[in-house]
Amino acid sequence: xxxxRLAGIIRESIVDGPGIRMxxxxxxxxxxxxxxxxxxxxxxxxxxxxxxxxxxEEAKKDKLIKGLTFSGGExxxxxxxxxxxxxxxxxxGLNIFCYTGYTYEYLVEHFDxxxxxxxxxxxxxxxxxxxFILEEKSLMLHFRGSKNQRIIDVQKSLKENKVVLSDLx
Ligand code: SF4
Numbered sequence: 001x002x003x004x005r006l007a008g009i010i011r012e013s014i015v016d017g018p019g020i021r022m023x024x025x026x027x028x029x030x031x032x033x034x035x036x037x038x039x040x041x042x043x044x045x046x047x048x049x050x051x052x053x054x055x056x057e058e059a060k061k062d063k064l065i066k067g068l069t070f071s072g073g074e075x076x077x078x079x080x081x082x083x084x085x086x087x088x089x090x091x092x093g094l095n096i097f098c099y100t101g102y103t104y105e106y107l108v109e110h111f112d113x114x115x116x117x118x119x120x121x122x123x124x125x126x127x128x129x130x131x132f133i134l135e136e137k138s139l140m141l142h143f144r145g146s147k148n149q150r151i152i153d154v155q156k157s158l159k160e161n162k163v164v165l166s167d168l169x
Pocket of ligand 1: 036038074101
């Protein structure tokens with residue numbers, strides 16, 4: 001079991017990755033993107049306490065849910081706890097879609113200083129990376145807010161040692 005600081009949960013979402021998903025919004029974000037729609041998630045002291053166990057129990061109750069989405073806030077600021085949740089979720093056959101304001105390359109470059117980033121990334125199926133850039137905002141994009149953001153096939157990217165885009169783009 002791992003503690004998590006959350007901003008909220010959406011039980012059945014169809015806009016945060018493929019299929020019906022449970023979206024977990026973590027609390028706390030260091031990026032402060034201009035035009036962010038979730039500014040209430042910035043404060044690391046805001047939100048409420050939860051646990052990986054509670055979240056997974058909630059997800060298991062709904063058989064329509066195909067995966068978990070980690071959004072925020074910045075999921076990689078709670079990477080160790082989300083890795084524990086992701087590992088348990090995968091045992092239940094759920095896939096993992098994760099948002100981050102960091103780029104994929106930045107995460108990989110910092111694996112030595114932040115080993116929990118490696119741990120979480122290795123459990124993700126998809127990663128939407130990069131800050132939200134207001135000037136690049138588009139309503140035509142699937143699952144992302146601005147054109148700089150990429151939907152990355154994480155498992156292929158780790159294997160090939162370079163960013164491989166998902167066909168969800
Ligand atoms: S990374 Fe996401 S939650 Fe954080 S400021 Fe940017 S848009 Fe908002």
